[in-house]
Amino acid sequence: MVSEPIATALAQAQEWLRPSLESAQAPESLDYELNLIVEEILVNILTHGLAGADNNTVEIRRRLEDNTLWLEFRDCGQPFDPLSVPAPDLDTDIEHRPLGGLGIHLVKQLADELHYVRQNNLNCLRIGKKLTEPDTTSPKTINE
């Protein structure tokens, strides 16, 4: 399903993400959701946008701002706005639903903010995820 370099890139990216999750004291469920976002976006870029490209580098940046962790993905693949992908038809009976398109849908559902721009021939996708549990009545502040 994925080739060896993609598996390596994925492991690297998730390893790289870990310190920011630890320093932000993200609860376990958010840790999972952020790792999931990184996997879905990175694998999507590497298997589709950058397939066969000469430069298959994906640059990922992270920034903690107030209570939101921002991840920015940049790649020089084909222009691709994940926000333009229509949501899979979840009302269709599961047995008859086509496979695929689930990863982007998951990211859209799990992220608090998603912004895409095509800039200097690069795809730039910014994803914001609030680091508090969504159900808490009084939002926690994170001490850095």
Added chain:
Amino acid sequence: MTLTISAHTPRADTRQLALHGRLDSTTAPMLDKRLDEELGNRVQTLVIDLAELGYISSAGIQCLLKARKLQAKAGGKLLVLNPQPQINKVFEIIGVIPVKDVFASVEELDAYLDAIQQKVLDGDL
């Protein structure tokens, strides 16, 4: 972390696969292959035990969906046991497995399978 799969046959017509670790883009092909083998043996009920699975991505979900489709086509069932809360949330977002086919405990699953067995014995199925 990787994925390990252990299997047993808790009762006639039921095969149970327990997944430990991570089911992601890297490990999903391993499960896919294993599910093909298991489904090749024509089992009535395939239970996927997720108690020890800490991570699943869309690649892993697609494996389960594919197996579910194949089971439905063959007149069998695919049931999910004990998903952790964060994984259950993702299942709910995608609507992967109907809620009635997800069991929160072995007791719940046993009661369900007992009821099916009873129906078979009574000739209702």
